[in-house]
Amino acid sequence: MEAVREPQGDRAWQPGTVRDAAGGIVALTIATFFAITTEMLPVGVLPAMGDDLGVSESIAGLLVTVYAFMVAVLAVPLTLWTRRMPRKGLLLVTLAAYTAGNLVVALAPTFAVVAAGRALGGIAHALFFSLSIAYCSRLVRPEFTGRALALVTAGASAGFVLGVPLSTSLGSAVGWRVAFGVLAAGCALAFVSVVVLLPAVAVDAGHDRDHPERRARRGRLAAVSVTNALVYLGQYSVYTYIAVILLASGLSTAGVGPVLLVLGGLGLVGTWFAAVSLDRRPRSSLLIALIAMVVGLMALGFAFPDQVGVLAASALWLTGFGAVASSFQTAAIRTLGASPDLIGALVNATANIGIGGGAALGGAVLAGIGLTWLPYCGAALILAGVIVIVVSRRAFPSSPTAS
Numbered sequence: 001m002e003a004v005r006e007p008q009g010d011r012a013w014q015p016g017t018v019r020d021a022a023g024g025i026v027a028l029t030i031a032t033f034f035a036i037t038t039e040m041l042p043v044g045v046l047p048a049m050g051d052d053l054g055v056s057e058s059i060a061g062l063l064v065t066v067y068a069f070m071v072a073v074l075a076v077p078l079t080l081w082t083r084r085m086p087r088k089g090l091l092l093v094t095l096a097a098y099t100a101g102n103l104v105v106a107l108a109p110t111f112a113v114v115a116a117g118r119a120l121g122g123i124a125h126a127l128f129f130s131l132s133i134a135y136c137s138r139l140v141r142p143e144f145t146g147r148a149l150a151l152v153t154a155g156a157s158a159g160f161v162l163g164v165p166l167s168t169s170l171g172s173a174v175g176w177r178v179a180f181g182v183l184a185a186g187c188a189l190a191f192v193s194v195v196v197l198l199p200a201v202a203v204d205a206g207h208d209r210d211h212p213e214r215r216a217r218r219g220r221l222a223a224v225s226v227t228n229a230l231v232y233l234g235q236y237s238v239y240t241y242i243a244v245i246l247l248a249s250g251l252s253t254a255g256v257g258p259v260l261l262v263l264g265g266l267g268l269v270g271t272w273f274a275a276v277s278l279d280r281r282p283r284s285s286l287l288i289a290l291i292a293m294v295v296g297l298m299a300l301g302f303a304f305p306d307q308v309g310v311l312a313a314s315a316l317w318l319t320g321f322g323a324v325a326s327s328f329q330t331a332a333i334r335t336l337g338a339s340p341d342l343i344g345a346l347v348n349a350t351a352n353i354g355i356g357g358g359a360a361l362g363g364a365v366l367a368g369i370g371l372t373w374l375p376y377c378g379a380a381l382i383l384a385g386v387i388v389i390v391v392s393r394r395a396f397p398s399s400p401t402a403s
Contacts, residue, residue, distance in 0.1 A: 013139070013199040018147050021139035025148055027197035028132050029155035031095060031190040035128050036159030037183060038098050038121055039067060041167050045176040052176070053111040060111075063118050068356040070122035071129075072349050078123070079130045079345035087138075087341075088200045091131050095191040097124035102184035106177045126348070133344030137333045138201040143400055145333055146278025150271055150326040157271050157322060161264035165257060203341075216394070221337025223395035225350045227385045228328040231290065232354020234381030235321055237362035238297060238374055242314070245300075248371060249310040259311065263318045270322020278330050283389070283398045286327040290386050292320030297379035304372060313375075325351070331396055 018025065042049065042063045050060040082090055097120055104117030132152065140148045171179035238245075242263075243256050251259060270289060277285035296317025303309025328351075332343045358378075365374050389396045 013201045015139060015141045018140055018144050018151070021148065021199075023197040024139045024199055025136065025151050027190075027193045028136055028152045030193045031091075031128070032132060032152055032155030033159045033163055034095075034183065034186045034190045035098060035125060035132075036156045037163030037167060038102060038187065039125060040064075040160065040163075041171075041179060041183060042118075043168075045168060045171040045179060048171060048176045049114070053108075053114060055111050063115065065356060065359065066115075067118055067122045067125070068352045068359075070119065071126045072352040072356060074123060074126035075130050075345040075349040075352070076342070078127045079341050082127065083339065083341060086200070087131060087135055087203050088194070088198060090127070091135065091198070092191060092194055094124040094128040094131065095187055095194060097121065098128070099184050099187040099191065102180045102187060106180035106184060129348040130341055130345035133329050133333070133347060134340035135198075135201065137340050138203070139199070142334070143279060146282060146326065146330040146400070147275050149329045149333075150275035150278060150323075153274070153326040153329070154268065154271050156325060157264070157268050161261065161268060165261050165264075168257075217335055217337040219337075220335040220392070220395035221332060221343065221346065223388060223392040224328060224332045224335060225346045227388045227392075227396075228332070228347060229350040229354050229357075230385040230388070231293075231324060231328070231382050232351045233358045233361065234297075234354075234378040234385070235293070235324070236355045236358025237365065237381065238300075238358075238378035239318075239321075240359040240362050241366060241371075241374060244366070244371065245304070245310065245314075245374070249305045249307040251307060263314055266315055266319040267322035270319045270324075271326065272322075274323035274326045278327060279400055281398065282327065282330060282334075282400060283393075283396045285323065286331070286396065287386065287389060289320045289323035289327060290382055290389070293317050293324075294379045294383050294386065296320060297375040297382070301372070301375035301379070304375070334397075334400060335395060 015021075042060070047060075049063075050056060053060070101117045101119075101121035101124065104120065105114050108114040108117060133149065136148050136152050137145050167179045167183055170182060242260065246256050246259060247253065273289070274285060293316075296313050296315075296319075299313035300310060300317060303313050329344075329347055332347050333340060335343070337343065338346070361377070362374060365377050
């Protein structure tokens, strides 16, 4: 099978344990942290950006919505187009694009230039996560895939927990342009860490098209992709409006930030749970995480608007969500339904379909039947994902070797 190879010294990297690949995993984790912070930073500084650039908040909000849909639309085509290119070099291109995009936003004189900078970041994002998921799976042997992906996903969780609140606070204190400038410097740091720490890997240019189980493997990958979209759709139909829920429960405006920080920290607990369980019992660990989300959202609906009940239910819901990203990434990689890069692109695309679609669906529910019903709608979508997992035992096996 034809392969594109990037030499590591005298030979290509040989997959090993998580400890063997520690440097590369650290580099991918750092890069993931700044990638997520780049995606989400405008959420916290939209009012200031709108005022400074002379546009309404709803127009400024397109910087987030369009970004997510760009990722959903471009992830698979860009991955296919670049499938023969060296992986490490391509990953560095995405980090350079993040750096340039954030710098353009920081210096932009008009909203149109800001949109151009965000578009550059969106293109990078469409390719970055497709690359990073596949790259991480190539650093370790198959039996360590779950733990490695969970560790890299911790960078995404940290981006939500620390990166976005800190950069938002920086933007509030000294201006949103400074926040984007600091973020550009952080992305440049991630570039350097990848250059220094991440080994090059050998990459198959094609896939095993003649394998007798090709159709079955693709069916399993389709099941994982659909379930991923359903869960993200349910999650973001509610999470997009978490601040609205917290305020309606009586929480003060000043208290929303600290509460979200704590809830995000609980998501790291879910990520830790995935790290210690995915390589031993991937099916049950994912079901436990999703059931925790469903129960938490149902409890949120029952408790609302009682503040204590809302906070307790949100804690359970978001702890469960912390395990989701690495669980679906691992399940998708283990289907062997396509090349690791194309699998990463599908996971990336379906997650962003859920993020963008969930925000739109949640908005429709708010405008229609009202805030009280929002948690139930999210729970119903995630429960649909649980049902797919229950009936798709080959796509979500009980052990890493059962698929």
